Amino acid sequence: MxxxxxxxxxxxxxxxxxxxxxxxxxxxxxxxxxxxxxxxxxxxxxxxxxxxxxxxxxxxxxxxxxxxxxxxxxxxxxxxxxxxARKKRDLPPVPSPVTGEVEARLIAMACSQPPQGYTRWSLRLLEKHVALVEDIPDLDHSTIGRVLKKRNCVLT
Structure with missing residues (x-):
């Protein structure tokens, strides 16, 4: 200084x-x-x-x-x-990869029958299956959990 x-x-x-x-x-x-x-x-x-x-x-x-x-x-x-005054941001905020359509597809997947050999969906299992679907962006299990919690979906 x-x-x-x-x-x-x-x-x-x-x-x-x-x-x-x-x-x-x-x-x-x-x-x-x-x-x-x-x-x-x-x-x-x-x-x-x-x-x-x-x-x-x-x-x-x-x-x-x-x-x-x-x-x-x-x-x-x-x-x-x-x-x-408050400074303007240098970079714009990053848009969320979770759109309404992605949310709907994710909820539909969570409400469907789990794959053979599993009795129920887990967040990690959903994460693996979301990665296999091409038109849904790869989502972390914590992001999937937040989406489901926001919509009051319970994994059974």
Whole structure:
């Protein structure tokens, strides 16, 4: 941390007003309020600021939080809203392989007669048979169990 360059936070009067408004009025997520308070505390436009340790103790955050908020402020080019708001995900969420059709086929298989030599379906046995069916994606036994539990299907 000693080799990193300090990033001064310089806020305009309008930015300060907006941050004060966020911290004192309305309903905002706690993380947004915390980052807004950190920006206000790190603002050097009103004069000198205290040491990182004093600011962190006063705000009840870690020194790392101070560093990350200042870094994000610099990365966003001084955009206060982008700094205090939640970051957008880099990657989109992965869609579930279990669609309605897959669910229906899985439930139908679980409700059918078990293969010869077995008295009932088990999750592991269903997993093996799902792997053999070509148009159903390979599912883990725990995923199969969640699907069946969600639909209140009991293996008998």
């Amino acid at each position: 000693g080799s990193q360059k300090k990033r001064p936070v310089v806020l305009t009067a309008r930015d300060r007003e907006e941050l004060v408004r966020v911290t004192t009025t309305g309903v905002h997520p706690a993380s947004v309020i915390r980052r807004a308070r950190v920006l206000l505390a790190l603002d050097t436009s009103a004069g000198g600021i205290g040491s990182q340790e004093v600011i962190a103790a006063r705000l009840g955050v870690s020194g790392e939080t101070l560093r990350l908020v200042a870094k994000r402020f610099a990365e966003t080019g001084g955009d206060v809203h982008a700094t205090i």
